[in-house]
Amino acid sequence: MFSVKSLIGAALIIGLSLMRGAGQSVTNPPVALGSEPADQIPVYSYYVVQSWPHDPRAFTQGLVFHDGYLLESTGRYGDSSVRRVELSSGKVKKRERLDNKFFGEGLTLLGDKLYQLTWTAHKGFIYTLKDFSKQGEFPYEFEGWGLT
Numbered sequence: 001m002f003s004v005k006s007l008i009g010a011a012l013i014i015g016l017s018l019m020r021g022a023g024q025s026v027t028n029p030p031v032a033l034g035s036e037p038a039d040q041i042p043v044y045s046y047y048v049v050q051s052w053p054h055d056p057r058a059f060t061q062g063l064v065f066h067d068g069y070l071l072e073s074t075g076r077y078g079d080s081s082v083r084r085v086e087l088s089s090g091k092v093k094k095r096e097r098l099d100n101k102f103f104g105e106g107l108t109l110l111g112d113k114l115y116q117l118t119w120t121a122h123k124g125f126i127y128t129l130k131d132f133s134k135q136g137e138f139p140y141e142f143e144g145w146g147l148t
Contacts, residue, residue, distance in 0.1 A: 053090030058083075062107025062116065062147060066129075069093070073107035073116050080104030082116050082125075082132060096132040098125075106147030117144030 062073030070085040080098040085091065098104050103119040113135065114127040120143055126136040 052087050054085070055090060055092065061105045064107060064109050064114075066109055071107060071109060071114060071129075073104045075104045075119065077101070077103050080118075082107060082114060082127060084132075094132055096127060096134070105144040108147045115147060117147050119144055 057079075058072065059075045059079070060072055061075040064071040065087075068087060070087055072083050072085055074081050074083065078100045080102055081095050081104060082098075083092050083096070084094040086093050098118070102121050102123070105117040105119050107114060107116045109115075109129065112129045114129055114132070116125045116127070117140075118124065122140055122142075122144075124138045124140060124144065125134060126138065127134055
């Protein structure tokens with residue numbers, strides 16, 4: 001879906017946009033979206049400062065950077081997993097595969113536990129950060145997408 005490089009580029013663009021808004025004063029509030037004349041709409045650019053290898057077959061759905069590694073939830077029926085990826089090499093250092101009936105989605109880290117959603121199964125999973133051993137499951141009534 002998205003490469004790590006495009007996700008980092010998007011984060012930079014969002015960060016630059018937020019920095020621009022932070023400098024506006026109360027006496028000069030921002031203009032309503034869509035009402036600026038075309039010649040006054042800011043145009044931002046970016047440049048890539050670093051890129052890293054990544055498995056092009058990984059359908060990234062959730063991504064956390066922790067202690068120098070990417071913690072990643074991948075999707076696709078029959079190929080979903082939660083994995084620890086070495087940033088510098090792109091090598092998968094640890095992987096826990098989901099049952100084929102689950103489509104992996106969002107992922108977040110809280111304390112020493114990873115929480116992963118599934119797309120339409122209404123079920124989430126809890127893993128230990130250390131070895132990805134499954135610690136539990138939890139239900140929810142909606143489609144699982146992002147998790148933060």
